[in-house]
Amino acid sequence: MSTSKQAVTARRGRPGYDQQTVLQIAVDVFNRHGYEATSMGILAENLGISKSAIYHHVPSKEDLLRLALDEALGGLEGVWADGRSKDGSAVQRLSFVIKAILRVLATRLPYVTLLLRLRGNTDMEQAALARRRDFDHRLADLVRMAQAEGSVRGDIDPRLISRLVFGTINSIVEWYKPGGTLSVDELITNVYQIIARGMYSDGDD
Amino acid sequence: MSTSKQAVTARRGRPGYDQQTVLQIAVDVFNRHGYEATSMGILAENLGISKSAIYHHVPSKEDLLRLALDEALGGLEGVWADGRSKDGSAVQRLSFVIKAILRVLATRLPYVTLLLRLRGNTDMEQAALARRRDFDHRLADLVRMAQAEGSVRGDIDPRLISRLVFGTINSIVEWYKPGGTLSVDELITNVYQIIARGMYSDGDD
Numbered sequence: 210m211s212t213s214k215q216a217v218t219a220r221r222g223r224p225g226y227d228q229q230t231v232l233q234i235a236v237d238v239f240n241r242h243g244y245e246a247t248s249m250g251i252l253a254e255n256l257g258i259s260k261s262a263i264y265h266h267v268p269s270k271e272d273l274l275r276l277a278l279d280e281a282l283g284g285l286e287g288v289w290a291d292g293r294s295k296d297g298s299a300v301q302r303l304s305f306v307i308k309a310i311l312r313v314l315a316t317r318l319p320y321v322t323l324l325l326r327l328r329g330n331t332d333m334e335q336a337a338l339a340r341r342r343d344f345d346h347r348l349a350d351l352v353r354m355a356q357a358e359g360s361v362r363g364d365i366d367p368r369l370i371s372r373l374v375f376g377t378i379n380s381i382v383e384w385y386k387p388g389g390t391l392s393v394d395e396l397i398t399n400v401y402q403i404i405a406r407g408m409y410s411d412g413d414d
Numbered sequence: 415m416s417t418s419k420q421a422v423t424a425r426r427g428r429p430g431y432d433q434q435t436v437l438q439i440a441v442d443v444f445n446r447h448g449y450e451a452t453s454m455g456i457l458a459e460n461l462g463i464s465k466s467a468i469y470h471h472v473p474s475k476e477d478l479l480r481l482a483l484d485e486a487l488g489g490l491e492g493v494w495a496d497g498r499s500k501d502g503s504a505v506q507r508l509s510f511v512i513k514a515i516l517r518v519l520a521t522r523l524p525y526v527t528l529l530l531r532l533r534g535n536t537d538m539e540q541a542a543l544a545r546r547r548d549f550d551h552r553l554a555d556l557v558r559m560a561q562a563e564g565s566v567r568g569d570i571d572p573r574l575i576s577r578l579v580f581g582t583i584n585s586i587v588e589w590y591k592p593g594g595t596l597s598v599d600e601l602i603t604n605v606y607q608i609i610a611r612g613m614y615s616d617g618d619d
Binding site: 227243245246289328364365366369370372373375376377380381383384391399400402403405406407408 | 448450453461474533550569570571573574578580581582584585586588589596604605609610611612613
């Protein structure tokens with residue numbers, strides 16, 4: 210705070226507002242109002258700072274969206290970077306991947322919510338949706354391998370199974386309240402049991 | 415077409431455009447652009463008619479939304495009006511209700527898509543969401559009865575089970591293409607089998 214430029218910056222922002230906090234609040238506003246319908250003015254109002262103070266944190270609304278989508282996609286892609294997604298039988302890998310995806314959703318809920326509601330109106334959104342599709346294909350491949358192994362029921366198209374698995378998992382963003390009565394671990398255990406029994410050949414959990 | 419008023423009306427519209435066709439096209443536009451972001455001007459452009467010609471069919475954009483939501487909610491509420499939702503064991507009723515909901519979704523897909531994306535920004539939208547919640551509670555009650563009967567697994571909260579059932583069912587609006595390779599009957603059979611095995615105590619379909 211020795212130069213006058215920094216003093217101006219400090220006056221503009223609020224104490225304790227770093228980029229991550231601005232991002233969290235912005236994502237919350239995007240999810241409530243819709244990304245397209247949210248102007249920088251609405252964001253400034255929700256942050257309690259001036260429009261020019263937002264530009265101190267991020268150059269544009271699209272940058273906020275990009276940062277938010279990276280939180281979601283980075284978390285999801287981290288699942289495949291984990292060795293447990295690569296080692297063992299297909300059904301062991303599938304079990305790890307489904308539980309790990311559930312954990313990313315539960316712990317990065319607002320970011321994943323934003324990702325799931327994306328319409329693909331811009332090149333940047335299209336790029337995010339392409340990363341999401343790549344992720345979907347990896348799960349479908351794993352379901353196919355588990356079918357070949359005999360551990361996932363063979364009477365239903367693996368693409369349909371993986372779509373329904375994602376459908377079930379993704380639906381938690383509509384109602385799950387982090388910090389509520391259902392802990393993240395209970396959520397993962399229960400949702401996994403329902404999905405597993407629906408999908409596996411022997412009907413076991 | 416005997417009065418001049420009707421003649422004017424006929425000139426304004428397009429041959430074969432009745433309210434139902436206008437509604438279908440409008441719902442398609444709402445689903446692509448988002449309801450809020452769709453102006454009467456955008457609708458007119460997509461219909462290939464003038465803005466004033468739209469007002470001949472419906473008084474306002476909100477009336478189009480109301481008609482569309484009635485298509486979705488009317489279909490869903492029809493499930494509970496059917497005697498098969500009331501007769502027999504809880505598990506028989508649950509089986510009928512899940513398959514019947516799947517059929518409504520598959521055959522009224524654009525209308526249900528619009529309903530599921532509703533944010534509740536107006537009183538009318540709030541009223542539609544209240545009807546949807548009522549519907550959700552009925553399913554949760556039926557799951558609870560089937561648990562008491564011993565046919566649905568008792569180790570997981572019935573509200574969580576019914577949320578996941580709805581999550582799985584509702585997710586089909588994201589990818590199902592009516593008229594494609596997967597028929598409505600195949601869709602219902604396959605999705606029901608996955609849901610049923612995940613949910614029922616004996617793991618049977």
